[in-house]
Every structure is written in structure tokens, then in C-alpha cells.
Amino acid sequence: MERTNTEFSLSEMDPTFMSVLAATACGGAALVLFMRYCNRQRMKVKIRKARSRRDASVQQAEQAVQQFSTTKPDAENARIVSLSLTELTKRLQEGSLSPEEALHAYMEKALEVNKRLNCATDILLESREQLSNIENCRDGLLYGVPISIKDNVGYKGHDSTCGVLCKVDEPAEEDCVVVTVLKRQGAIPFIKTNIPQGLLNYDCSNPLFGQSLNPHNLQKTPGGSSGGEGALIGGGGSILGIGTDIGGSIRIPSSFCGICGFKPTSNRISLRGLSSCCRGQKSVLSAVGPMARDVDSLALCMKALLCEDMFALDPTVPPMPFDDKAYLSTKRLRIGYCENDGYLMPSPSMSRAFRETRELLEKAGHTFVPFTPPRIAYAMHELIVKGLLADGAETLLSNLKGGPVDPCLMAQIIPYRLPHWLKKTLSVILRPILPRISASLSALCGVSSVPDLWRQHASVEDYTHEFISEWQRLKMDVLLCPMLGPAFNLNYCGKLTCTVHPPPSTVPVDLFLSV
Numbered sequence: 278m279e280r281t282n283t284e285f286s287l288s289e290m291d292p293t294f295m296s297v298l299a300a301t302a303c304g305g306a307a308l309v310l311f312m313r314y315c316n317r318q319r320m321k322v323k324i325r326k327a328r329s330r331r332d333a334s335v336q337q338a339e340q341a342v343q344q345f346s347t348t349k350p351d352a353e354n355a356r357i358v359s360l361s362l363t364e365l366t367k368r369l370q371e372g373s374l375s376p377e378e379a380l381h382a383y384m385e386k387a388l389e390v391n392k393r394l395n396c397a398t399d400i401l402l403e404s405r406e407q408l409s410n411i412e413n414c415r416d417g418l419l420y421g422v423p424i425s426i427k428d429n430v431g432y433k434g435h436d437s438t439c440g441v442l443c444k445v446d447e448p449a450e451e452d453c454v455v456v457t458v459l460k461r462q463g464a465i466p467f468i469k470t471n472i473p474q475g476l477l478n479y480d481c482s483n484p485l486f487g488q489s490l491n492p493h494n495l496q497k498t499p500g501g502s503s504g505g506e507g508a509l510i511g512g513g514g515s516i517l518g519i520g521t522d523i524g525g526s527i528r529i530p531s532s533f534c535g536i537c538g539f540k541p542t543s544n545r546i547s548l549r550g551l552s553s554c555c556r557g558q559k560s561v562l563s564a565v566g567p568m569a570r571d572v573d574s575l576a577l578c579m580k581a582l583l584c585e586d587m588f589a590l591d592p593t594v595p596p597m598p599f600d601d602k603a604y605l606s607t608k609r610l611r612i613g614y615c616e617n618d619g620y621l622m623p624s625p626s627m628s629r630a631f632r633e634t635r636e637l638l639e640k641a642g643h644t645f646v647p648f649t650p651p652r653i654a655y656a657m658h659e660l661i662v663k664g665l666l667a668d669g670a671e672t673l674l675s676n677l678k679g680g681p682v683d684p685c686l687m688a689q690i691i692p693y694r695l696p697h698w699l700k701k702t703l704s705v706i707l708r709p710i711l712p713r714i715s716a717s718l719s720a721l722c723g724v725s726s727v728p729d730l731w732r733q734h735a736s737v738e739d740y741t742h743e744f745i746s747e748w749q750r751l752k753m754d755v756l757l758c759p760m761l762g763p764a765f766n767l768n769y770c771g772k773l774t775c776t777v778h779p780p781p782s783t784v785p786v787d788l789f790l791s792v
């Protein structure tokens with residue numbers, strides 16, 4: 278009966294009105310499709326632009342390397358790139374090797390590694406110009422050393438894309454503080470390296486530059502977010518690199534690629550001029566740090582950075598130089614150990630490496646005390662996830678607008694995009710069966726007001742002191758724990774689901790190769 282009424286009322290309608298209605302609907306749909314088409318075209322243009330800029334810089338670098346090898350056919354490139362940083366700096370300083378030779382040897386190797394691993398976002402051709410006045414930096418600790426920098430480390434005239442389209446065509450107006458200081462110390466930044474889209478991921482793929490691969494197994498990720506650095510250094514194409522880390526971004530790629538990485542306490546090294554997709558987030562602080570083949574290289578880089586130049590360029594950085602005495606001390610240490618934090622179980626290979634390391638250190642006379650990080654599940658959900666995404670992931674999502682979402686990020690983005698009421702409802706339903714997913718979903722809602730944000734900050738502060746008190750109670754000098762690893766398959770990290778600030782580092786015990 279109802280159906281008949283409807284049919285009747287439709288057939289009774291004025292045909293002109295019906296045509297206008299249909300035309301408006303079709304017009305609206307066409308407009309939406311057209312706008313989508315235009316958007317997609319704009320997106321394609323941006324992606325093409327970023328890629329062709331990278332490809333052009335690679336091509337120019339290839340020509341420069343070619344040209345150099347014709348003028349200097351006897352250059353011992355293979356020998357140069359096999360030197361340790363200590364040996365390289367020594368040869369540069371004594372003059373038995375020129376900065377020009379070192380730069381071209383590394384440029385050649387980096388181009389070769391990039392072909393295999395897709396780890397570069399930009400070749401910094403200005404590095405060759407820097408050679409003309411490098412003699413002014415003769416006394417610098419890194420005189421003539423070619424170095425790599427992560428995409429988000431600001432270098433004048435070049436984009437810091439963070440792997441998102443909205444940051445393409447926004448070149449840095451100035452070198453960031455870290456680059457300025459390293460240049461004054463004689464280092465020559467020559468390449469920028471790849472990152473995951475938005476930087477908050479442990480894989481290394483984005484729609485602009487694609488997926489970077491692990492130097493030891495092409496089926497695996499190099500890790501993220503400083504994954505391009507990990508791949509390049511692990512593949513031998515750089516001797517020293519600069520990464521950033523908020524929740525593992527130096528440590529995880531270092532572990533996955535079999536190299537060393539150091540995440541200093543936040544603001545130990547200036548963050549001025551670095552790019553991020555969640556600027557202003559203060560619950561879990563980001564840090565800049567070195568990545569290299571050995572620990573001495575990390576120490577040399579820290580020593581070079583912790584100088585008057587940096588303290589003057591960024592007076593918010595505590596003016597505390599590198600403590601050589603502490604670094605070279607042979608004092609027996611009291612080492613806290615934590616093989617399993619009760620949240621993430623280490624893989625068997627990591628456990629073995631951890632135990633072997635502990636045994637060796639014990640034999641060397643160091644004392645071990647068990648350490649359990651306090652309230653780890655609470656810290657993971659309420660302090661880290663809720664802190665990183667206190668705005669309900671709004672800033673990150675707005676940075677992804679206008680472009681495709683990379684497959685490595687998709688699994689992470691789906692829950693971010695759910696409406697708050699659905700996250701909350703799912704969180705309540707899942708609490709009895711999947712308590713961690715339930716807690717994560719609730720944390721993904723972020724904070725609800727400014728007082729709530731202040732409470733979250735206060736909780737981080739309290740937790741930091743709780744952690745430090747436990748550290749002090751046990752009179753620990755250092756904490757030993759296993760790293761995440763071995764490297765995961767490509768596109769797996771996004772499916773995975775630190776807030777105190779002791780400075781952690783990653784050192785390889787041996788290289789884990791898995792098939």
C-alpha cells in the first residue's frame with residue numbers, strides 16, 4: 278500500500294521539477310568527480326615533482342662522480358669507504374687523503390647502495406661547493422668527513438618532506454642548527470635519506486619516494502623512521518648519519534640494519550630547524566642523534582656537536598660539553614638488566630645476544646642487578662600512545678591530507694580515522710578479551726580538554742621520577758636490554774602496535790640474518 282502511494286506521488290510530480298532535480302544531482306556528482314580528479318592530478322604532479330627532483334640530483338651526482346674519476350683515475354675509492362671513521366679522520370687531518378677524494382668515494386658508494394635499496398631522497402650537490410672553503414674548517418673534529426642526514430633534517434634550499442605531500446616544495450630557508458654545527462666542524466652533508474610517511478612508523482616507505490629495503494635482506498624493512506639512514510650506513514654508503522627518534526626511530530633501524538645508533542636525551546642536541554608531523558607535541562619528546570658503524574663514531578659525532586657553536590646557536594640546549602672522562606673511564610659499572618619488560622617479548626636471537634653480552638660484561642667485572650620498568654602497560658598506553666596522539670591524531674591526519682596513504686601506514690591509520698564514539702565503544706567491548714587493543718583504542722582518542730592535557734603531562738612527569746627513583750634505588754649506572762629485531766618483513770611494522778628520557782643506544786652484538 279505504502280509503495281503504491283510513493284509511486285503515485287512520484288508520478289504526480291511536475292516533470293520540469295523532476296528534470297531540474299535530476300540535473301542538479303548529476304551536476305553535483307560530476308562536480309565531486311571532477312574535484313576528485315583535479316585533486317588526484319595535483320597529487321600526481323607533486324609526487325612526480327618530488328621524484329624527478331630526486332632523480333635529477335642522482336643523475337647530476339653520477340656525472341660528478343664520473344667526471345672526478347676521469348680526472349683522478351687512481352683514486353682508491355673501495356679502500357676509502359672501508360676505513361673506519363677514526364682512520365678516515367686521521368688520514369684527512371694528516372693530508373694523506375683529500376676531502377674531495379673522500380666525498381667522491383662516498384658519493385659513488387651511496388649511489389650504488391641507493392640503486393639497490395632506494396634509500397636516498399635527495400643528493401646534496403652543494404656538498405661539492407662546500408669543498409672550496411673546507412680548509413677554513415681544518416681544525417674541525419669532522420674535517421672533510423662526508424655525512425648523511427635524514428629527510429627531516431633542515432638543509433638550506435631542500436625540502437624536508439617527512440614523506441607527506443603537503444611538505445613538498447617547501448625548501449628550508451636556512452640550514453638547521455645541527456647541519457650548521459656539523460659543517461663548521463668540517464663535515465660535508467652530501468645526501469638526504471628516506472623515511473616513512475609522517476615519521477611515526479617503524480617501516481620506511483612513503484608515496485613520494487617509495488619503499489627502502491634492508492641492506493642485508495631485500496625482503497625486509499630497514500626499520501624506521503630513520504630507515505634510509507640505517508639502510509645507507511648498513512649498506513656501506515655513509516660513514517656517519519644523523520637521525521631523529523621519538524619512540525625508537527634511531528634505535529630500531531640501527532638494530533634492523535646491524536649498525537650503532539644513539540638517541541641522546543631530548544634537546545641535548547638542538548632540534549631547531551627540523552621538520553615533524555606532530556610539532557608542538559610535548560608528552561614524548563623527539564631527539565636528534567648519530568648513527569654509524571661503530572660506537573667510537575657515535576662518540577666523535579656527539580663530541581663534535583656538543584660545542585660552543587651549538588650552545589650559542591640554540592641557547593635552550595644545556596651548555597654541557599661531551600664528557601671524555603666518563604666515555605674513556607674503565608670503572609666497573611653497576612648494570613641494570615631487563616631481558617623481558619613484560620610487554621614485548623624479545624625474539625630468541627635477541628635473547629641470545631642479550632645473554633651473551635651479559636656474560637661477557639660479567640666476565641669483565643661489571644655487576645648486574647635485575648631491573649623492571651615500572652607500570653609498563655600503563656606507560657605504553659596512557660603516556661606514550663595517548664601522549665603522541667593527544668589530539669586524537671588530528672595533526673598527523675591533516676598532514677596526510679591531499680595524498681594517498683602509504684600501504685605501510687594503512688593499518689595504523691584505519692583506527693586513527695574512526696570516530697571517537699566508535700573507538701570508545703570498541704574499547705569497552707574489547708576490554709575483557711583484548712585488553713591491550715582496548716587500552717590503545719581508548720588512548721587513541723587523545724585528551725578531551727586542556728586540563729586533561731595538563732593531567733597527561735603531569736602523569737608523564739610523575740612516571741619519569743618514578744623510573745629515575747627505581748634507577749637510583751638500585752644504584753645503576755646503565756641499563757642493558759634487548760632491541761626489537763631481527764628486521765621485520767616489508768609493510769609489517771604498521772601492524773605493530775618512551776617516555777622517560779635516559780639516553781639509550783643500540784649496538785649490534787652480531788648480525789642477525791633471517792630468512
Ligand SMILES: CCCCCCCCCCCCCCCCCCCCCC(=O)NCCS(=O)(=O)O
Binds near residue numbers: 553
Ligand atoms: C577496527 C578496529 C581495529 C582495532 C585495532 C586497534 C589497534 C590499536 C592500534 C593502536 C596503535 C597505536 C599506535 C601508536 C603508534 C606510535 C608509533 C610511534 C612510532 C615512533 C617512531 C619515531 O620515533 N619517529 C620519530 C619521529 S621524530 O622524532 O622524527 O619526530
